[in-house]
Amino acid sequence: MIGFLAFVVFPIVYSLAISMFQYTGLQSAQFLGLDNYGRMLADPLTWTSLGNTLYYSAWAVPVGLVVALLLALAMNRQVREVVVYRTALYIPSLAPIFALSFIFIVLVNPGTGIANQLITLFGGQERDLLAEPTTAKLVIVAMAQLGAGNAALIFLAGLNNIPQTLYEAARIDGASPIQQFGRITLPLLTPAIVFNLITGVSGGLQVFTQAYIMTRGGPNNGTLFYMLYLYRNAFSYADLGYASALAIGLFIVGLALAVILYGVSRRFTNYEVAA
């Protein structure tokens, strides 16, 4: 309880308080009331960075769910070497994002990477994928899939919770593997899907490191994600009051998205058997 108060409640309340000041953290604070929030709403970069972040989440999270589900199905195979497969598939999730960022810089480089070799193999002209806003965002979306192992573990636990008797009954009734997947696996995995969806969106809203290292927010603010813009305001411009207002803004967006997703998901989530 003390930990929760000290490390969760206090930072939120403190952030809320300094969001109403012009505050560098080093000089006396000047009360502004709600001016920082008005400035935030009128600031085009708030919307650019929020748009980039939602774009990233809208691609990275659903694709991530599919990739994680495929990984979980692969990890769940009834073969002798399953432990090796599980380890191999999970290892990329353990690599730090900053290290993966450096690897991706090499992979998408026209001189050293395979991405351009594939593009030119299919008749395309070589491109610096990080020099264009849309492709740079998509590179970062693709990179997110290397972290799908964590979500895959949740799916794997969900898969193991599904009683085998259901599959046996389905097989006796002549259901094909695809029908078994669509009628048994997927519906009974919905709690895990909802969990991964909500944590995925929450993580997506906080995307930072990849753009910080690979593109520094460019080109033309194309990868200026919300957290990166917040960081710049806090630590390049020492505008901690405004950065706090941005943080509260993101908190509200995240909370709203979580409520919406939870509300919508209740309609199709099946807790009966998997629990």
Add this chain to the structure above:
Amino acid sequence: MRLRSQLRRRIGMTALAVLLIAVAGACAQARPNTELLVWTVLGGSVELEAQNAVIDAFEKENPGVTVQLVPKAGQFTGDNAALIAAVRGKQSPNVYVIDRFTTAQQASVGLLSNLQTFIDQDGDNLRDEYLPFAADEASYNGDMYALPFDTDARGVLYNKAVLRDAGIDPEIMDPKNGALTIDELMDLGEKINQKDKNGNYTRMGFIPWDGQGFHATWALINHAEWFDNQTCDTTFLSPGWKKTMEDFQSWSKELGYQQVQAFIARVRPPNQPPQQSPLYTGKIGMAIDGNWSLQSIKEYAPKLDYGITYLPVPKEGDKPISWAGGFAATMPKGAPNQELTWKFMKYFAGEQGQRIYMSNQSKIPTWKSLLEDPEVTKDQGIFPSMMADTLARPALPVGAQISDAMDAAQSGVLLGEETPEKALDIVQARVGPKMKQFCPFTLGNPE
């Protein structure tokens, strides 16, 4: 009753933990009076070695004093995360060597100590010992917050073999003929360009937005105005900025922005060994670069047949300009042991320190009398002579915002996503209101 006792014990344990952390913090803070901690953004191996040479000399002159040098560099212009945390946590280093351009910004948010008090106490006219533009850049509202440590200059470096291969006599680039116009330089570049059958560049003459050819360079070439002292407002809608962005727009169309970017990424891949720099290997014929690169040429491409000339000018007959940046020593707020720190700073950024620092590097001193000493400025071609007419980016307290906003404007125009007017409107709308928070403010030394 039992619950209350458990709660009391937990609170007691938490209080003990907090106390231990506080004590540990206090112990960590205590730095002996004879020890100085220096953070530096100059983290290259050659630069670290040179800074350590200055430190060694200082330690020799001051027996018992030890100075520890720690490299600290951020990703963005004026990225102060580490220093803000240190100052807030009362763990300031004694000295922080920064990109001088960011001095005004860091001073304006209260991150740096005002050095004017120390300068006035000494009674020396320290400001006059430094090159005026460097001293101005190290100041905020007329007071010095930094001691300018070194400086540089920009020009056009060219590979003579590439020029000859393209049928161009390198003599045309000789600085004795004066500066080329921008159009002349672009035409020479066009002659050098080569493409393969798929339309990919295999060699390029001149990429105007590559390396040091970014918005600040072209804005200074075009004599753009940054700030109006009368209105205390930024002036990014002025003609020089408009021409700069219009040039980016037309160059992008002429050369093909995406193709050029792919070429740059290919000839300059990540972690490329310095020996394979595209100017050295003949992949690029001419580049806007600075005197610091001469050190690299000496080390990694000693046989390179190259030349240096002035930055291009807008019209024939215009007087050539260069622009200078560089680094400076600052004293963060709350730095302990300030008397010894000031003594070190004056040595480090003073005549002796700069002489040692420059000895094995292609750098230009900011200490005026050293500029006349050929032993210090040797082997740097025409760069040291450029100091007479050099410009610097105006030291505004919104330098980092300008840099970030102009980066986006430049790439927006190059990508064809923004018109020059729209891009500059965005910069003005983003930076102008922020600048107003610092008004009244006067650029330059009011004296």
